[in-house]
Amino acid sequence: METLKNKRKWSLPHSYSLIFFIIILMAVLTWIVPSGQFDRQEVTVDGMVKSAIVPGTYHTVSKSGADGDLRQGIPQILSAPMEGVINAADVVSFVLIVGGAFGIILQTGAIDRGLLALARRLKSKGILVIPIAMSICSLGGSTFGMSEEIIPLYAIFISLMFALGFDSMTAILILYLGTQIGYVGSTTNPFSVLIAQGVAGVQGNPQLWLRFIEWIIFTGVSIAFTMWYARQVKKNPEKSIVFQNDLLTRPLFLKEDTGEAVVFSKRDRFIIIGFVVVLGLIVWGILAKGWYMTEIGALFLALGLFAGIVSRMSQREMAENFVKGCGEFVYAAVIIGLARGILVIAENGMIIDTILNSLADMLKGLPSYAFTTIMLLVHNVITFLVPSSSGEAALTMPVLAPLGDLVGINREAIVTTYQFGNGLTNLISPTGGVLLAGLAIARINFGQWLKVIMKLFVVLWIIAAVFAAISASVGM
Template structure:
């Protein structure tokens, strides 16, 4: 290691170090536990809302915003529901110190946490097999050798494609397997893992936040709010162009900086895992045979199959996990037949195991993050919980100010609430029944209220440690959330300012 590089690394070690993700989540658990001792619990009644999405009638169970009431005891006094230290039968087995277990086993196969945890582990195992064949590594080296001087063009092109994926069909979890290929690729090209995360996950969430047709969040939010589904597309398409342009420009500028001096990356040390794998191979002619080509073709066919399944048939976590498992199995069989990297039949099993093990840390975060919601009582609006009280109180606070400020505070509120409920459709079902009528009261259109939800939900997905998708991608990139947050906070500030401006413009033009 050169003296200059060592000095730069020593300087980095002296700067403030963000605590480990597990430490941050535990601190939030302690705060939420304290709130259960001090904040009275409240509840809503629910109602069925019907709306049209294309030619299909959809039904959604949402809370009734006028029905909120604090839970009282026999004496008519408000009550709290303190979470016990350990789980008790009266509290549904939930306790402050078993939030990890309860978080991991919560939900079902279609969502957080069990579904996403299983999805992450299956994806990790499948790509463990793919990477064992050597097809991706050899393909990367072959691509770099053939695109000398032109490889930079890959960054804006891939960013725009992934942003379109987020806008058109709500691409999110699907970014995890793509990151497994693209993160090593950009590192081998002289960039860092942050660039790989930007052109995959960041791009999808910029598209997600500015989508004009996302069926999983925008359509639900508009339907719940009682406005035509997929309406207001013109303004949102313009917004998508602007924010995607900002994302591309920011990523390209950063990539050029890292290309010039890789040691300026906050993940320079963690990138060594991939960087060392390619070290010394830059001038070696990569062996790329028929077996390697068939493995890469298998990946491509899986991508096409996935997009078709999501767009045409509404595939979600269970189906996606199965698709990528089939991909890994097929790649392993090809590897054995063509003896790629001297693969044997047992190597399929062992590489699946090691691939899944690489993402165990990211999967654990998903369960821990879910534990935060469980400690607050869960997201059921009909149960007496602290979260319901917080939701109602924040909704009332937003409605007491002038229209433009109220609309902006709706955006801020949705951004903060996304820390607790990361699911787009889940957040829409919880918050839009409150925000839509509130928009009528403060004098802004319901379309503006939906826009506040959309922007607040999408952009904060890039930084909240409670996002299973984000933590999955960071796990693939072998980057800690702390390092990512130190870099992302500047981009987050730009997105926040621009989103605030769009909110103000939307109010002024009576966006409908």
């Protein structure tokens, strides 16, 4: 009987199932929540054109008007995953191309040998990879909006963490938590702070000094948490929440260390040098040329072909390894499209603007000491529907920024609560593609991620609430 009870112990559903349940829930809301919309206008901030809502123009829309029935039923629920994949075609294609390229690169064995050699050289100092890598990721997220760019690095860091004696969850914490905490503590991120300030009418970056302090605190706390988690795993690997997962996935990312000396051939050196050069080109292209997924995907495809040629693979072997690599990343690619299906239902039902308008009305008349905390919660809710930082800024700032004027809160504090709410919610939201891609590549269940990150989320949220109140009190 005890065994049967243990088998029936409740657990979160599969990630695909969880997303589909949310799609169904969102469809139900389109029957309950009134449909409506704001008028919109084009705004240009730092060269980026966004569609921003016009305050005071919200109006309801008939559920069954000239635009058809806005209530989402079974046909819409079943078609939402397909529409989501189509809408996220750029990200899905990027993941598959990168996955195929890595299929060739990893098959050469150069990365395996390089990581094992690095792990042996670091020995007990391997833990230092965490603060160094997370600081770089966080700085990238805070300054130029590093996000999707880490997807190609998931496989490399998972392999590295295995070689250093940690688990796959540590790799996700380093990369995703690292970049996302940079978004939380944004300083000059054009896709977060700068566009929000532009839409809200904030001139310059008046609280940049405070933003640097916020970034240091958020990053420091996140690094400390990740190092604590990694030490616990290395001390007792079987206590890792993903121990059983890693038993299956480890052979996919890293060949077993036989204890023999690792010898690099000239071919290995060329491949690793090529990998470093490509990473350098990507950083340069993002900063200097505004490169995005198309250019980054092309570079990784070139790297894959280069690795295949250097290792003297035949054209058939390269093609077969490319297909195999795509297969390993299909899970990640599909889940990104499925998550986008949630937004498809909400947008087709025209309930996002209604929710936003209701939240804005709720905030009116609040005393100033409670305003920033409630505003943080509001952005937690909105981010679930609009995970894009720039999209949420264009959607919310025209409505919520003037509310700050009504209660005597400076608009820079409104921007601060937005960046905190957006960045923190994306740590626990199943609608964010970059997180789901990493979890899928590592074969980690979303429920396992929540069990780990929620321990940190509560602490970060409290810190955010304190800093939001400080931002409101110091003025502009």
